[in-house]
Amino acid sequence: MARIFFIICLSLLAATSILAEPVLVGLFYGANHVRVTLKVTTGSYDVVADNNVIFTIATSESADITAIDGAVNIFYNSKNYSGYSKIKLLQNGAALFKLQPAGQKPSARVYEQNLIAYPYMGRLQLVSEVEVENYVSGVIEAESGSGQELEYYKVQAVISRTYALNNLTRHVLEGFQVCDATHCQVYHGKPRMEMKAAQAAEFTKDIVIVDHEINLITAAFHSNCGGRTLDADEVWSKPTTYLIGKCDTFCLTMPHSNWEKTVHRERWVDYLNTKRYPLTDNPTEQELSFYPSQKIKFYADSSVKIPMKTIREDFKLRSAFFNVQSVGDSVIFMGQGFGHGVGLCQEGAMRMARLGNGYENIIHFYYSDVHLIPRDMVWFYRE
Secondary structure (H helix, E strand, O other), rough: OHHHHHHHHHHHHHHHHHHHHOEEEEOOOOOOOEEEEEEEEEEEEEEEEEEEEEEEEEOEEHHHHHHHHOOOEEEEOOOOEEEEEEEEEEEEEEEEEEEEEEOOOOEEEEOOEEEEEEOOOOEEEEEEEEOOHHHHHHHHHHHHOOOOOHHHHHHHHHHHHHHHHHOOOOHHHHHEEEEEOOOOOOOOOOOOOHHHHHHHHOOOEEEEEEOOOOOOOOOOOEEOOOOOOOOOOOOOOOOOOOOOOOOOOOOOOOOEEEEEEEEEHHHHHHHHHHOOOOOOOOOOOOOOEEEEEOOOEEEEEEOOOOEEHHHHHHOOOOOOOOEEEEEEOOOEEEEEOOOOOOEEHHHHHHHHHHOOOHHHHHHHHOOOEEEEEEHHHHHHOOO
């Protein structure tokens, strides 16, 4: 009995240490900045270069950070500190800072906690070292905007936390865990407009979504499904037990439910020809229609088929759920939804929250056969 108690205590200590670990977020993902201006807006930071404190930067003070010839440098108070492999800014108590990449429009983004800077592939890599719940609150505002119900923000908190913790190795070769763009989740630092974002993160603190085998789920979400979410294998290559398509009427009256895009008919014909689609000189309405297969929707006739998701990518359409109509010299894409359509429909969830549904019910509506548990108890439920 004593041995079992000892093992349980060790497991709890391990879970607690995991909870204390920050998330490493790669900032300005996809950009090729080599210089950025940092300004401390609150508190102060110790600047550590190769494990030595070289100076302290205080409120309202600025510094320029650059990456040149494989080294990172920082210019502060008329002095250049150069030739380092890595620079860290470690907060002294509560502290905040802003970052302004050279040549870019002024940004209102404010970051909290620590910053890491190092050269990578000929550019400057910046990494925000931030506690999980602070990161989640920032994602909530960046992914959902302001003015929504608190109950919806709780939904976004749980799925954003689950997604992040399930993808902590996605950018490991680049020196961080998740990026701040749509490749992972959008993150613009500390929430600035929506105070309910932090409330939602705190209310749902540590709650994650797991499948029936107690594994963190791939908490996929999108803006609007257009009336029906999709099975995972309708969009990606592998079926997933909890990502099952279903009818969703909640999003049909929301802003991104319907859309149109017009292109010149000649461009459309040229496109089909490059895809070896045998279009006649006078296309019929039948030829300008799509035919759903059992799983993946195609634009096709009896010979060549083009996946709808391919057309979506090539023409930068909002979704792969659309009809095609020929009107004079134009072709009109008339579609529904915004995004890949798998998992949680954000605008549908927003509507459900306005109608009084709790965040747990909303999550269970969009994800099949899942459970909500504290992340430090995952080990317990697995046992």
